[in-house]
Amino acid sequence: MGKIQVETCEIEGLKTITPTVFGDERGYFMETYNYEDFAAAGITEKFVQDNQSCSKKGVLRGLHFQIQFPQDKLVRVIKGEVYDVAVDLRPGSKTFGQWHGELLSAENKKQFFIPKNFAHGFLVLSDEAEFCYKCTDFYHPNDEGGLKFDDPEIGVAWPIPEGMELTLSEKDTKWGSFAEYKEARK
Numbered sequence: 015m016g017k018i019q020v021e022t023c024e025i026e027g028l029k030t031i032t033p034t035v036f037g038d039e040r041g042y043f044m045e046t047y048n049y050e051d052f053a054a055a056g057i058t059e060k061f062v063q064d065n066q067s068c069s070k071k072g073v074l075r076g077l078h079f080q081i082q083f084p085q086d087k088l089v090r091v092i093k094g095e096v097y098d099v100a101v102d103l104r105p106g107s108k109t110f111g112q113w114h115g116e117l118l119s120a121e122n123k124k125q126f127f128i129p130k131n132f133a134h135g136f137l138v139l140s141d142e143a144e145f146c147y148k149c150t151d152f153y154h155p156n157d158e159g160g161l162k163f164d165d166p167e168i169g170v171a172w173p174i175p176e177g178m179e180l181t182l183s184e185k186d187t188k189w190g191s192f193a194e195y196k197e198a199r200k
Contacts, residue, residue, distance in 0.1 A: 017045055020055040025102050025109045027129040029057065030116055031088075035123060044123065046090065047148070057127055059086045061148035068093075069138045069145065073181045074172070076135015077101055077161040077189070084130035086150040094143030095119035097173050098126050101133040101161065105199070111192060113170050120144075133161050137172050137180075160189035167192045 019032045031052075033044040045051070052058070069075065076099065089098060101113045116126045119140075128134055136145065161168065163186065174180065 017048065018051050018055065020057075023114050025100070025112055025114050026107075027104075028100055028114050028132075029055070029127040031055070031057075031125040031127060033123055033125075046125070047088070057088075059150045061086075061088065061150055063149045063152055064146065065149065065153075066092075066144060066146045069143055070181065071138050071141050072178050073138045074135065074163055075183070075186065077133040077163055077168075077170075078135060079103055079131070079133040079159050079161075080151070080154070080157050081159045083151045083154045083157050086130050087128045087134060087147050088125055089118065089128065089134075089136075089145065089147040090123070090125040091118040091120055092144045092146055093120050094138065094140035095121070096136040096138050096140075096143050096145060098136045099134070099170050099172075100126070100128045101168055101170070102131075103133055103195075104129075104131040111168060113168055115170065115172075133159075135163055137174070139173070139175075159195075160186065161195055162189050162191055165192045 017034045021030045035042050035044045096118050097115055098118050099113055099115045102109045118124050118126060
């Protein structure tokens with residue numbers, strides 16, 4: 015027990031988890047997930063699927079959410095560095111529409127817990143990044159929604175270095191605005 019440090023942020027439910035790393039001249043060892051430690055920190059969700067992606071520098075994925083089958087996510091980076099963002103889409107939340115970002119890297123080994131009903135996205139800052147995440151529901155192909163990554167009402171301060179060329183998927187260039195999202199939910 016006690017092998018993780020958990021920090022909360024200004025948006026209720028979001029948590030940053032830093033594992034204890036045991037290292038010596040051979041390298042290191044850490045537990046990336048232990049149900050008992052996470053439960054002691056208030057994260058009792060049952061994860062049913064693990065995913066992994068690899069992306070090049072400048073790739074921006076998001077902001078994605080699930081419509082009918084929302085997922086809790088536990089995300090981390092095992093190679094490289096990303097700026098990871100969650101936007102609160104919980105109906106009635108006092109922080110509805112607000113965002114929080116975390117720098118996740120293979121070096122800092124931090125994880126980011128994102129509850130259901132948040133939009134999620136990340137920007138790759140290193141030459142390449144491998145991104146892993148656990149989900150509490152299975153992938154449903156026709157259940158994905160999204161918001162424009164640069165929606166001014168949300169105002170995510172993506173740390174885009176001068177000269178970085180962004181790469182987005184075709185679908186990520188076509189998501190609607192936050193205003194359209196709110197109007198569709200009325």
